[in-house]
Amino acid sequence: MRYLPLDEIEEGMFLARSVFGEDGRTLLARGVKLTKNYLRELKTMDYTHLFVGDRPEEFEENGISDQTYSQVLSSVREVFLNAAKNQNLDFKEVLAVVDFMVDEVLNEDVMYNIVEISKHDNYTYLHSVKVGIIAMIMGKNMGLTRKQIKELTMGALLHDIGKMCIENSILEKKGHLTYQEYEMMRLHPKYGFELMRGAPGLSLLSAHVAYQHHEREDGSGYPRGLNGDQIHLYAKIVMVADSYDAMTSGRSYRRTLWSHEALAELTADAPEKYEPKMIKLLAQSVALYPVGSVVLLNNLEVGLVTNVTRERVKIEFLTGTDKGKRIALKANGLLKIVRRLS
Ligand SMILES: [Fe+2]
Structure with missing residues (x-):
């Protein structure tokens, strides 16, 4: 399996990831043979890159199943649109x-593993779902107990729902916001809290995640400038998950960071902005080398990451006498990853 730019993908290759x-619909399912039309x-x-393979092999899955991912995406989209x-x-x-989602995450040794495969205009739902998954794994x-993980995940999935109360012209504006527009934008956590508080079946703590996800440890965040202990644990988790995804998904004006670069940047911002404990937790929860990364090994061969858990990283050799193996x-083995190549 490889993660290739669309231009390098040929007819007849097989799709390795759906x-x-x-809107959450499956456009092309895992295992499908790629035709000229599909491409x-x-x-x-x-789409710029895809996971592909040369054989219709059983591609390993771990973590959230395609079906659940698709369902969570469509249900989050629906409440946002409403x-x-x-x-x-x-x-x-x-x-x-x-x-x-809780069942799948609790039953498996899961690490957050999603590599961006698309460049959508509207990141809101995808971003929400990814933050939800990262927060859940961190929890x-x-x-945390099952009940707590559910409260945390609901807050994480819906943390930006308040943006739906802000004018599109501001949300979609390219370039700098005026002071007034910026002030409007900074109200989205409060709007989110108001939309969620008191909703049947929803914990008030989930609503507080939306309210507090832009607060920072030193009080420099918004909308209330809370600090340290005033910020709820769930919000502390979601703020690092949110920042991590923003850095690694190319949503911001900057270049997309790789997992290890984003972790380094977040670490540099602790303890002022984030609680160091939370960064450590994030590092244990996201794959340093996600599935599809091409890596240099300490025997100077090149490998492709095919599966990641907390215990081990599975790779397929792309070079050398063991090519294809x-x-x-x-963690304690002799063969190690030196760095990521692509
Ligand atoms: Fe936000």
């Missing part, structure tokens, strides 16, 4: 799908 539309279609949709239309919000469907690794790298 491709989802913005052309994906190009017009702004919030934008000022309709009564019903969180039942999101609550139900979070239950599936699990911290030893798959092995598991353990």
